[in-house]
Amino acid sequence: MNKRTFLLRGAALLAAGPVTALAQSKPHSKPRKPAPAPVAGPALLTVTGAISRSNRGATDPALDPLFNKLGIHFDKAWTLSWPELAAMPSNEIRTTLAWDGKVHTLQGPYLAQLLATAGAATRDGTKVLLRGLDGTNASISLGDLRKYRYIVATHMDGQPLALGGLGPLWAVYAADQFAEITARPLAERYLNCPYALFHIEVQTG
Numbered sequence: 001m002n003k004r005t006f007l008l009r010g011a012a013l014l015a016a017g018p019v020t021a022l023a024q025s026k027p028h029s030k031p032r033k034p035a036p037a038p039v040a041g042p043a044l045l046t047v048t049g050a051i052s053r054s055n056r057g058a059t060d061p062a063l064d065p066l067f068n069k070l071g072i073h074f075d076k077a078w079t080l081s082w083p084e085l086a087a088m089p090s091n092e093i094r095t096t097l098a099w100d101g102k103v104h105t106l107q108g109p110y111l112a113q114l115l116a117t118a119g120a121a122t123r124d125g126t127k128v129l130l131r132g133l134d135g136t137n138a139s140i141s142l143g144d145l146r147k148y149r150y151i152v153a154t155h156m157d158g159q160p161l162a163l164g165g166l167g168p169l170w171a172v173y174a175a176d177q178f179a180e181i182t183a184r185p186l187a188e189r190y191l192n193c194p195y196a197l198f199h200i201e202v203q204t205g
Contacts, residue, residue, distance in 0.1 A: 043079035045114075045152070045169055049202035050126065052119030053078050070135070072199060078118035082154075082168070085109065088117075091151050093174035098186045103176075104156050111150040111171060112142065120202045129201040130171045132194030138171070140192055148173040148181075152197065166195040 043056070054076035059067045067073070088109035096103050115128070124143030131137050140150075153161060153170040161167020175181045175189040182189070 040083050041081035044082055044085065045080045045198060045200065047078040047080075047115065047118040047120070047200045047202065048072075048074040048076070049129075049200075050121040050204050051076075051078055051115075051202055053117070055079055067199075070131070072131070072201075080114070080117075085114075085152065085154055085169070088114065090154075091149075093149075093151060093172075093177075095172075095174040095176045096186065098188075098190050101186065105158070106151065106153040106170070106172060107155040108151040108153040108169075111152050112146050114152055115142070115145075115200070115202060118202070121204065127203040129203060130192075130194045130197060131199040131201070133196035133198050134194075136194045138192040138194050148178060150193075163196065169197040170195045171197045 046056075056077045056079050058075045059073050061068065085108070090107050091110055092105060092107050094103055094105050116122075120126075120142075122142070124141060124146070126142040127139055128142055128145060129137060129139050150171055150173050153166075153172050154168065155161060156166065161170055170193065172190065172193045172195075173181075
């Protein structure tokens with residue numbers, strides 16, 4: 001090793017020394033707080049009534065103005081966000097819609113299976129009240145929800161249902177598949193299918 005190389009290496013070690021010493025003498029920093037758990041997203045659908053599971057408490061007289069305005073009060077509820085709904089097994093139906101007279105493809109979980117996640121009553125005679133944001137209500141037996149294979153549609157023709165249209169959620173069936181439904185005028189086939197679905201009340205019966 002020549003003299004110049006030796007001197008350069010020595011200078012480099014001297015320059016690094018204080019930094020190393022400072023790093024070693026640095027007091028222990030406070031442990032970082034764990035990152036917050038990922039949020040599933042805001043609740044899009046609230047299920048209340050005769051259910052055995054819940055993940056939210058009672059309606060708040062100040063912070064639940066829509067529920068309060070519509071006279072919806074409950075002690076507990078089972079809520080579902082968009083990611084939770086999207087994670088459920090999806091089913092596809094094709095049916096002619098009353099609004100444009102065209103056949104569309106709708107996708108979403110079976111409504112009866114969705115209610116099962118809330119531990120809902122399982123008797124066929126149990127009444128289920130479906131509520132849309134526009135104030136439309138439909139009371140249907142759980143037996144009919146199963147018979148007509150209602151889904152909670154999240155997509156139409158491959159696109160998410162939009163708020164302001166039929167979404168973001170729509171309780172609907174394949175009307176074209178049932179003779180007693182197709183016997184009705186097209187405009188009357190979806191009277192028991194509230195769009196912009198946001199609340200389901202499982203009633204005793």
